[in-house]
Amino acid sequence: xxxxxxxxxxxxxxxxxxxxxxxxxxxxxxxxxxxxxxxxxxxxxxxxxxxxxxxxxxxxxxxxxxxxxxxxxxxxxxxxxxxxxxxxxxxxxxxxxxx
Amino acid sequence: xxxxxxxxxxxxxxxxxxxxxxxxxxxxxxxxxxxxxxxxxxxxxxxxxxxxxxxxxxxxxxxxxxxxxxxxxxxxxxxxxxxxxxxxxxxxxxxxxxxxxxxxxxxxxxxxxxxxxxxxxxxxxxxxxxxxxxxxxxxxxxxxxxxxxxxxxxxxxxxxxxxxxxxxxxxxxxxxxxxxxxxxxxxxxxxxxxxxxxxxxxxxxxxxxxxxxxxxxxxxxxxxxxxxxxxxxxxxxxxxxxxxxxxxxxxxxxxxxxxxxxxxxxxxxxxxxxxxxxxxxxxxxxxxxxxxxxxxxxxxxxxxxxxxxxxxxxxxxxxxxxxxxxxxxxxxxxxxxxxxxxxxxxxxxxxxxxxxxxxxxxxxxxxxxxxxxxxxxxxxxxxxxxxxxxxxxxxxxxxxxxxxxxxxxxxxxxxxxxxxxxxxxxxxxxxxxxxxxxxxxxxxxxxxxxxxxxxxxxxxxxxxxxxxxxxxxxxxxxxxxxxxxxxxxxxxxxxxxxxxxxxxxxxxxxxxxxxxxxxxxxxxxxxxxxxxxxxxxxxxxxxxxxxxxxxxxxxxxxxxxxxxxxxxxxxxxxxxxxxxxxxxxxxxxxxxxxxxxxxxxxxxxxxxxxxxxxxxxxxxxxxxxxxxxxxxxx
Numbered sequence: 001x002x003x004x005x006x007x008x009x010x011x012x013x014x015x016x017x018x019x020x021x022x023x024x025x026x027x028x029x030x031x032x033x034x035x036x037x038x039x040x041x042x043x044x045x046x047x048x049x050x051x052x053x054x055x056x057x058x059x060x061x062x063x064x065x066x067x068x069x070x071x072x073x074x075x076x077x078x079x080x081x082x083x084x085x086x087x088x089x090x091x092x093x094x095x096x097x098x099x
Numbered sequence: 100x101x102x103x104x105x106x107x108x109x110x111x112x113x114x115x116x117x118x119x120x121x122x123x124x125x126x127x128x129x130x131x132x133x134x135x136x137x138x139x140x141x142x143x144x145x146x147x148x149x150x151x152x153x154x155x156x157x158x159x160x161x162x163x164x165x166x167x168x169x170x171x172x173x174x175x176x177x178x179x180x181x182x183x184x185x186x187x188x189x190x191x192x193x194x195x196x197x198x199x200x201x202x203x204x205x206x207x208x209x210x211x212x213x214x215x216x217x218x219x220x221x222x223x224x225x226x227x228x229x230x231x232x233x234x235x236x237x238x239x240x241x242x243x244x245x246x247x248x249x250x251x252x253x254x255x256x257x258x259x260x261x262x263x264x265x266x267x268x269x270x271x272x273x274x275x276x277x278x279x280x281x282x283x284x285x286x287x288x289x290x291x292x293x294x295x296x297x298x299x300x301x302x303x304x305x306x307x308x309x310x311x312x313x314x315x316x317x318x319x320x321x322x323x324x325x326x327x328x329x330x331x332x333x334x335x336x337x338x339x340x341x342x343x344x345x346x347x348x349x350x351x352x353x354x355x356x357x358x359x360x361x362x363x364x365x366x367x368x369x370x371x372x373x374x375x376x377x378x379x380x381x382x383x384x385x386x387x388x389x390x391x392x393x394x395x396x397x398x399x400x401x402x403x404x405x406x407x408x409x410x411x412x413x414x415x416x417x418x419x420x421x422x423x424x425x426x427x428x429x430x431x432x433x434x435x436x437x438x439x440x441x442x443x444x445x446x447x448x449x450x451x452x453x454x455x456x457x458x459x460x461x462x463x464x465x466x467x468x469x470x471x472x473x474x475x476x477x478x479x480x481x482x483x484x485x486x487x488x489x490x491x492x493x494x495x496x497x498x499x500x501x502x503x504x505x506x507x508x509x510x511x512x513x514x515x516x517x518x519x520x521x522x523x524x525x526x527x528x529x530x531x532x533x534x535x536x537x538x539x540x541x542x543x544x545x546x547x548x549x550x551x552x553x554x555x556x557x558x559x560x561x562x563x564x565x566x567x568x569x570x571x572x573x574x575x576x577x578x579x580x581x582x583x584x585x586x587x588x589x590x591x592x593x594x595x596x597x598x599x600x601x602x603x604x605x606x607x608x609x610x611x612x613x614x615x616x617x618x619x620x621x622x623x624x625x626x627x628x629x630x631x632x633x634x635x636x637x638x639x640x641x642x643x644x645x646x647x648x649x650x651x652x653x654x655x656x657x658x659x660x661x662x663x664x665x666x667x668x669x670x671x672x673x674x675x676x677x678x679x680x681x682x683x684x685x686x687x688x689x690x691x692x693x694x695x696x697x698x699x700x701x702x703x704x705x706x707x708x709x710x711x712x713x714x715x716x717x718x719x720x721x722x723x724x725x726x727x728x729x730x731x732x733x
Binding site (some may be wrong): 023025091092096 | 705706707708709710713714717
């Protein structure tokens with residue numbers, strides 16, 4: 001079995017996610033891109049776990065999923081409250097915390 | 100000089116200091132409650148001290164050695180320094196104690212009348228008592244440290260009393276000037292004491308005088324010169340003479356007690372007490388003589404030009420103390436002459452100041468002699484006592500100044516070298532000037548047409564003021580003959596200064612006596628020619644010769660002090676303030692401003708845009724990953 005395909009796919013997914021976080025303004029889309037990056041990392045972890053025949057990577061992937069689920073809950077709640085006060089879901093509008 | 104332990108009444112001689120000190124404490128701490136009887140208590144303590152001093156001196160006279168040490172307690176004991184507080188009651192200190200308490204008592208009594216209308220009379224008596232206590236400690240202390248404590252004490256009392264009317268800016272300034280100029284001298288005295296301790300390990304008179312001979316000649320000369328600096332500060336001698344005339348801003352009894360009879364003679368006491376040091380250093384003695392000769396001339400010249408009655412008397416004091424310095428600078432032959440003049444001067448100058456106070460009292464505190472005139476008819480007692488003091492001061496034959504000043508001038512000529520002839524000549528010239536300025540003062544004050552301001556009605560002072568003046572006038576008349584011939588001071592002081600040696604006279608005493616009388620009469624005649632026979636203008640003439648102008652400015656002593664010390668001091672202060680503001684403050688404030696500015700500039704990086712932060716995090720992560728790769732690959 002060759003790791004290359006999996007790793008290249010994971011790299012592509014991570015890059016899409018990272019670029020999406022940097023260029024998109026919609027908070028929901030940014031959020032989904034973060035998820036995409038997390039899942040690309042999960043893919044890498046699972047790939048290496050399979051390749052080495054150990055389960056450490058898989059356990060790590062489960063942890064990431066749990067953290068991601070919790071993060072989604074908190075993140076969506078923040079986005080909702082921002083939307084309620086500003087009538088916008090653009091991340092650039094939430095810029096009060098500065099110098 | 101053998102010193103006996105104290106017995107009997109002498110063992111209680113510490114009471115001499117304690118009595119006035121207690122008086123001062125009660126009056127100062129008691130506050131307004133003591134207002135009603137404060138002046139009586141203040142006078143009583145000093146009179147009691149005088150009576151005790153008389154008894155102590157009688158007991159002392161009966162002893163074989165006539166020198167008694169009263170050991171009191173350990174004052175300072177630290178490491179090698181062990182200073183015992185104790186008193187030395189010997190003929191020299193006895194003479195001073197009698198002068199201080201005697202003249203002090205008379206002036207306290209006089210002050211009861213003089214200060215009767217002053218609301219702060221109690222404070223005045225408290226300070227006077229403090230002064231008497233400090234002055235007695237100065238002359239009774241048995242070590243240089245004890246002397247120094249008294250020395251500073253009289254400086255403090257002098258400051259407080261000059262500034263007694265502290266709401267008057269002139270008085271406050273004069274007090275500060277006196278204090279600062281005294282400080283210059285005190286530094287010299289303090290350094291001398293440090294030098295004694297460093298070189299000899301002791302500061303007691305007995306220890307220092309016993310071992311001073313083991314020191315190198317240069318060290319002894321340095322000691323002598325430092326002590327002289329201290330003496331110059333306290334006694335208003337050149338170059339520190341300028342504070343004394345200004346000190347006349349204080350009440351007149353203060354001028355009489357502190358700035359004529361007692362405190363300003365402390366310098367003479369210091370040099371006479373340090374005789375064993377000066378005996379070993381010809382150089383320091385010559386400097387003492389030079390200072391005395393220069394000062395007596397400066398004082399006499401300045402005294403001729405002033406119109407302020409108290410300032411004329413003050414310059415006269417400066418000049419007369421110059422005579423005493425000249426005498427003690429002569430060495431063994433001069434100590435007794437200087438001290439005799441000191442005692443006689445204590446009588447007649449205190450009397451003259453009290454007389455001046457009485458005149459001021461009569462003339463609504465006017466001090467300008469141009470506004471006096473013709474007062475002899477209105478103030479007969481003041482005129483009589485003042486006149487006797489005046490005759491004693493100018494050296495009228497067979498009054499006290501005649502004997503004591505003659506002795507000094509005689510001893511100066513007896514040196515029979517160019518120094519003796521120069522200084523003797525100066526002293527003779529100044530004797531003529533003394534006659535001139537004192538006659539001028541007499542003529543302007545008591546004779547001629549009345550030039551009083553409107554609404555002034557002169558009246559004789561109450562008897563509480565005139566009686567002390569009469570007593571002092573009697574002293575002025577007889578003290579000289581008493582001290583020189585009838586009850587010779589030289590015999591009494593023999594335990595301190597040794598057997599008086601028979602002087603080889605260069606000029607016969609009779610010749611000097613006649614010559615001085617002639618010069619004195621010339622001075623009186625000159626005063627009559629310049630002042631007495633014409634009308635005295637009410638305002639001082641403006642168009643005068645440069646000599647008169649220089650004399651009116653006291654030979655520019657203040658100008659020299661101001662341009663040499665005060666202005667450079669002010670410049671230095673200003674420069675330091677500038678360095679502090681711009682340099683030190685600038686560095687601190689600049690650092691704070693730089694930090695604040697750069698942090699606010701760094702804060703600009705916090706834009707608030709989430710995506711900027713995200714880019715930063717990504718960049719950071721890439722950097723870390725790259726670095727890890729580079730490390731592992733390498």
